[in-house]
Amino acid sequence: MSSSILEDLAATIRSRRSADPAVSYTRRLIDGAPLKPAKKLGEEAVETVIAAMSESDKALTGEAADLLYHLLVVLECRNIDVADVLKELEARVGTSGIEEKQRRSTR
Numbered sequence: 001m002s003s004s005i006l007e008d009l010a011a012t013i014r015s016r017r018s019a020d021p022a023v024s025y026t027r028r029l030i031d032g033a034p035l036k037p038a039k040k041l042g043e044e045a046v047e048t049v050i051a052a053m054s055e056s057d058k059a060l061t062g063e064a065a066d067l068l069y070h071l072l073v074v075l076e077c078r079n080i081d082v083a084d085v086l087k088e089l090e091a092r093v094g095t096s097g098i099e100e101k102q103r104r105s106t107r
């Protein structure tokens, strides 16, 4: 799979494990795991929903970026590689939503 900005950002987030919490927001989130990053992810999800319902495209784009960043932090805190998430998405390409539903029911 080709490298992507998500993988680059995930690598930056991983590198922040050893950063100074005084200068790294990511390190402060990681230090508060699992609750703090999970709570922030929830907040960002709600802000994204609100933007989707009632704000501008620009606002929604910004909230979506915040959401993806916080999701990557949560994945890092659980030692889940974003490449595995991307592979999961890739495996779904070309299948219908209904096929995906059936696949999940047989897991």
Ligand SMILES: N=c1c2ncn([C@@H]3O[C@H](COP(=O)(O)OP(=O)(O)OP(=O)(O)O)[C@@H](O)[C@H]3O)c2ncn1[C@@H]1O[C@H](COP(=O)(O)O)[C@@H](O)[C@H]1O
Pocket (backbone or CB within 6 Å): 009, 012, 013, 016, 023, 024, 025, 026, 027, 040, 043, 065, 066, 069
């Ligand atoms: N992509 C992001 C990113 N997106 C959002 N945020 C931060 O997420 C927070 C968003 O939360 P809110 O909107 O609720 O704002 P807030 O009230 O300031 O947040 P809180 O104090 O409540 O946590 C802001 O503080 C943003 O700065 C991010 N912080 C970091 N990154 C990336 O992570 C890299 C490493 O960052 P540091 O760890 O800070 O060096 C950066 O170079 C960026 O590439």
